[in-house]
Amino acid sequence: MPTIPTPTAEQLQTQFELPSAPDPAAAAPMTVDGTVRVSFATFGVLLLGAAIGWVTLPIVPFLFIGAAIVGFVLALVNIFKREPSPALILGYAGAQGIFLGGISSLFESMYPGIVTQAVLGTFAVVGVTLVLFASGKIRASARATKIFLVAMVGYLVFSLINVGLMVFGVSTDPWGLRTGVEIFGIPLGILLGVLAVLLGAYSLVLDFDFIQKGAQNRIPKKYQWTGAFGIMVTVIWLYLEILRLIAIARR
Template sequence: MANPALSNNPAFRNNAPVSAATLEELYERPSATPAETNRMTYEDTAVKTVVLFAVLLATGAVGWFVPGLAIVGALVGFVLAMVNTFKRQPSVPLIVGYAAFEGLFIGGITAIFEANFPGVAIQAVLATLVTVGVTLALFASGKVRASARATKIFLIAMVGYLVFRLVEAGIMLFGGTSSPFGLSSTRLIGGIPLGVIVGVLAVLLAAYSLVLDFDQIQQGVRRGLPAKYGWTGAFGLMVTIVWLYVEFLRIFALLNRR
């Protein structure tokens, strides 16, 4: 007996024989592309990344004119970053929300830095674009790849960097220094502010983080993950690029301060 769920559907009721010409035409049809099967692709992930940065730039303009919103953007953006990071399934509204609030933060702090150190904004933007472009080019050419050993070193260095930033923030919070850049701006090593040295190391960490992001996107495409995971890849890239930009902003501000 026929399955009623199928036999009642007109698409399954045609019992006419299939001709040889029809079979040949079906056989010669090209295979379905990843996009047609709703699979993750590089192009789709790139489009999603552009969408997120368009949102970030739009709210960044608001933050530029209302710098006080940077605090709100930083707090809500951090919460959304944590939620998206540990969420098993990507949520488009939460990821877009992160981009929106992160834009308020980036626009606000950029306006503050630019008001005190004219020219640092364009320097930070150009340095970020060059770093992302060079890293992507090296990764695409196969000259730079993520490895287990390098990733282990990266994780150790990241822990050390985060501990350093937390300690510095605690010192600033309890009045240990009046400098907005923390103690690292007042300590010199070979005539260079410690903050600049730490910033350069952070840029190297962010660059390797970009390599990890590119590698994960590549693995996702190769494994044929659903297209929705392109949002996860775009979110990861945004987090890293924002971090990279903030580090460059700090470095150029410290250099201009001298």
């Protein structure tokens, strides 16, 4: 019966130092199709949460406010996390869905038909932006991104000041300066709403650009979740801005 030769210490050391076999899942690159599938999954969770928020508003009126706080915290965690976490991103989608469902139901009770208008408006902006980006008509650039960031900071500062004036009773208007101030007879909120929609559209361009370059550079597959998260954040922001814009216009 043949004997099995015993490896020497040098042979064992050589085998120990050999690199391990690559993990196929870790080596798989990010793709546009994969990002689309992940995006559908996150928006599916978002819509499920929206249905819950819409139905439960009369029963638990403040549920959507709690969901908004949870969604905000999860958004910050996902933004500053070094690597994407599917569980946290799906959790954000669910919490924001409940918030959107609740606030949409509230607006619908005050302005019948406004939710349909806001949804169609959001689809229109996303669709047009996607077509323009896919056809090469619009692209992200360093200069445009700098202008976008400056405009975003300015819009954020205005929003914080406006909320502060409303909280401390300086402005008694339901929308604060957005409807308390007019320019050539047009409420300031209308002009700012149009600006916000344009900013949201360019934010979508940045999201699409990240996904396209990520696929071209074959970055790890896990960053498909980052692309899906970016699109979801932008679409939610767009919907809320369009909802508010229509509400101010319908006053």
